[in-house]
Amino acid sequence: MFIQKAINHLKSSPKKLFWIDGLGALCSAFLLAVVLANLESIFGIPSNALYFLATFPIIFSIYDFACYNLIKDNYSSALKCIAGANTIYCVLSIGVAFTHKVSLTKLGWAYLVFEIFIVLTLAYIEFKIATESSLKQY
Template sequence: MVFRQVINKMVVHPKRLFLIDGLGALLSAFLLGVVLVKLESIFGIPAKALYILAFFPCIFALYDLYCYLKVKKNQRYFLTAIALMNLIYCFISIGVAFQHYQKITAFGWGYIIVEIIILIVLINIELKTASKLTST
């Protein structure tokens, strides 16, 4: 019921999804590229891998900002695109995590899993909202 209400609100104001996604991307980039790097011994994810993971949310934030400010037509296409980029990022995150599985601590796995869960919820909202939008 709550999920359906969120979708209905986003259909009326789809640009908000770009704002939400972009702010989340900035938070993710900051956490990965600054906080987790400083706490590498606690999370166990090597700094190089964290910088690679932080790169993607930086690009997503720029994309979201562009969409929020400039996209007026065909928002369906742009929402679907960011949802797919987020999904690909989930797979990249899982791949990086498994590549360094011997070093990652429970806190590191916890961070990756929580980030993926949040992204899956967001992807779901973006795709459902996009499917309800007209192509104009």
């Protein structure tokens, strides 16, 4: 129900999705590269794996803010692109989690599962809005 409300709200201004995604990506990058990397013993994810993961949200935020500022109409393909990129990022995160499953703590699993849930939910919303025929009007 929340997701449908979000979709209905954002249909009228799909450009906001780039802003939301970009801010979320910056938060992810900060959490991965600064917070979790300095608390490796608590989360159990090696810092080099966290830095690797953090590069993707940094790239995504640049893309998102560029789209927000440069695209004037028909956001469909740009939204599909970031939705796909977010999905691939989640697959990579799962790969990192299972690669380090021996050292990953419960808190590390909780963080990764929560982040993947949030990112996949956002990707779903982006894809749904991108495929709406009414998007071409904006």
